[in-house]
Amino acid sequence: MISQQEVLNCMFQSWYQSFRKHTIKSKIIKLSSKFIEYLKEDGVFLPSSVKFPERFREEDFWKIGDEDDENQFINENQNQIQNQNQNENQNQNQNQNQNQNQNQNQFINENQNQNQNQNKNQNENQIENQNENQNQNQNQNQFKNQNQNENQKIDLNQLYQMDLKNIQENEVKDKQKNEYSFPSLEKEIEEVIKLYEGKVVPKLNWTCPRDANWVTSSGSVACDSVSDIFLSLKSSIHIHHDLNHAFDFCYDKTMDSPEEFVLVLRKYYPLLPSMEFRCFVRSQKLFAISQRDHTTYYFFLHEKKDIYLKLIQEFFQKVIQNNFPNENYIFDIYITKNQRVFIIDFGPFSEFTDSLLFEWEELKNQEKWNENKIELRLVNKNTPLRTDPITEFRYPQDYVELHDSIAIQKFVDLFREGKFD
Ligand SMILES: Nc1ncnc2c1ncn2[C@@H]1O[C@H](COP(=O)(O)OP(=O)(O)OP(=O)(O)O)[C@@H](O)[C@H]1O
Numbered sequence: 001m002i003s004q005q006e007v008l009n010c011m012f013q014s015w016y017q018s019f020r021k022h023t024i025k026s027k028i029i030k031l032s033s034k035f036i037e038y039l040k041e042d043g044v045f046l047p048s049s050v051k052f053p054e055r056f057r058e059e060d061f062w063k064i065g066d067e068d069d070e071n072q073f074i075n076e077n078q079n080q081i082q083n084q085n086q087n088e089n090q091n092q093n094q095n096q097n098q099n100q101n102q103n104q105n106q107f108i109n110e111n112q113n114q115n116q117n118q119n120k121n122q123n124e125n126q127i128e129n130q131n132e133n134q135n136q137n138q139n140q141n142q143f144k145n146q147n148q149n150e151n152q153k154i155d156l157n158q159l160y161q162m163d164l165k166n167i168q169e170n171e172v173k174d175k176q177k178n179e180y181s182f183p184s185l186e187k188e189i190e191e192v193i194k195l196y197e198g199k200v201v202p203k204l205n206w207t208c209p210r211d212a213n214w215v216t217s218s219g220s221v222a223c224d225s226v227s228d229i230f231l232s233l234k235s236s237i238h239i240h241h242d243l244n245h246a247f248d249f250c251y252d253k254t255m256d257s258p259e260e261f262v263l264v265l266r267k268y269y270p271l272l273p274s275m276e277f278r279c280f281v282r283s284q285k286l287f288a289i290s291q292r293d294h295t296t297y298y299f300f301l302h303e304k305k306d307i308y309l310k311l312i313q314e315f316f317q318k319v320i321q322n323n324f325p326n327e328n329y330i331f332d333i334y335i336t337k338n339q340r341v342f343i344i345d346f347g348p349f350s351e352f353t354d355s356l357l358f359e360w361e362e363l364k365n366q367e368k369w370n371e372n373k374i375e376l377r378l379v380n381k382n383t384p385l386r387t388d389p390i391t392e393f394r395y396p397q398d399y400v401e402l403h404d405s406i407a408i409q410k411f412v413d414l415f416r417e418g419k420f421d
């Protein structure tokens, strides 16, 4: 368990000033309580003031394809129309035949009905002497039916009232949704996007909406517009954690959310996933490092393992050690082509943080770790296959459940036995 203060120390706005020379350029924008209310509101929608960016203007669109394409397109269209007409004629003929058949059937049925009516009249004469009890029963049944009809009427009326209530409530909600409008925030965001050459990575106090990459125009963490940013923040379950559950793991929890929320906009860089590492610190000592992308085997990392370990260790001693307020924490770094180290993020030393190639149990077991030796763990050829937890938000559940070699073997066995449904 960790303290509330330790979690607060990991907020971006808490550490950025101290480490700004060693991290990605970023701007911090304070968020109003109305904006937080908008983020917490059910449903993914944009404030009334936000417009989708015009990515394709009409004249750009018509530039696609030349005249030959256009002629081909027209010919193909005409062929399609001719085929459709032929099909329609065939259908009409079929319908006419069906109608004729129906008429014949009607005729036969009518004749049969006439015969039946004659028989009925004969029977009716025979039954004239039926007893009164039957009539009474009929009356009773009629009465029952009337009652049922009335009940149905009441049910329908109730349903109608409920529908009306829903419609009215939705109208009120729509009205409230239209009341969200943040023109000055939008302007600030647009200015930062321009400053950072068109692409930024958004984040709240702790978290980046990586699970909502599907909603951005780039399909990645990079956002090029206000609508990308708002929609990814609103669609993200990770952001929901920042908004409502940031202190759930704290032994001294006194609040549900921090006093202030900020929107962090970081300049976007096309980072190589192989060059990201997560570092684990206990009692201000770095003792374990994991490949950040723990799903892929990068053979070249093994060749340079010692160089990278030394680089990270030196960077930690020079820049981070004793300068970050927590005793225990994790930090993520990126190593550039020129072997410079940059901080990506800090995080709490707690089970809520992904331990990647380690298990939390072993990380917390102090006896396991040699005081002076740091372990850099990489994916090797024999490491059982893992999927990135983020894939949960991209693929069907069955795929996500194939998280280790045992699960995959089980899947294969079931499939072979034909038991997979
Ligand atoms: N400025 C950036 N440019 C490019 N990619 C970025 C940038 N910032 C973050 N990323 C990518 O997004 C990932 C997550 O970033 P970050 O650690 O800030 O978010 P997070 O929500 O704290 O994620 P996690 O919980 O996994 O630590 C990074 O590992 C990196 O791959």
Ligand SMILES: [Mg+2]
Pocket (backbone or CB within 6 Å): 206, 332, 345, 346, 347
């Ligand atoms: Mg992080």
